Amino acid sequence: MSFYFSDTAVLLFDFWSVHTPTGMVLSVLVILLLSMLYEAIKMGKAVLLQRALLALPRSLSQESLAEPEERGTGPGQGRWFRYHVSQTLFHVVQVVLGYMVMLAVMSYNAWIFLGAIVGSTLGYFVVYPLLGRG
Numbered sequence: 001m002s003f004y005f006s007d008t009a010v011l012l013f014d015f016w017s018v019h020t021p022t023g024m025v026l027s028v029l030v031i032l033l034l035s036m037l038y039e040a041i042k043m044g045k046a047v048l049l050q051r052a053l054l055a056l057p058r059s060l061s062q063e064s065l066a067e068p069e070e071r072g073t074g075p076g077q078g079r080w081f082r083y084h085v086s087q088t089l090f091h092v093v094q095v096v097l098g099y100m101v102m103l104a105v106m107s108y109n110a111w112i113f114l115g116a117i118v119g120s121t122l123g124y125f126v127v128y129p130l131l132g133r134g
Helices: 021-055 060-065 075-105 110-133
Strands: none
Touching (some): 021 075, 075 110
16 A cells, blocks of 8 residues: 545545545644644643652652551542543543544545644644643
8 A cells, every 4th residue: 555645535434534625624634633632642641740750759768667557648649649540541542542643544645644744743842842841
């Protein structure tokens, strides 16, 4: 198989069937936005990881010396767990979006492929500077 430039394609589902240039432009825009959202979620996971690491206790050696009933009852433990659940949900959404974009690219339509690449590039360019502020 090879990439081709065309204004017709079937993307992801049978009901997403493109037959006009306008439909192709809209489909490329949707794939572009999905790729940007993928990059934003990827950076959001990195910010959550930074915050989760800050929520961990300062000294793990002191924590390991604590009595079993005292361990895990501090406020940091609950906050860390919330960050972990949030990261897990972000991961699920990221995987779903990633597979959707990948399957759209596997239509071998060059316009869709370019939309995915441009969306990923723009998403990284826009969201990466926010990582330092998080």
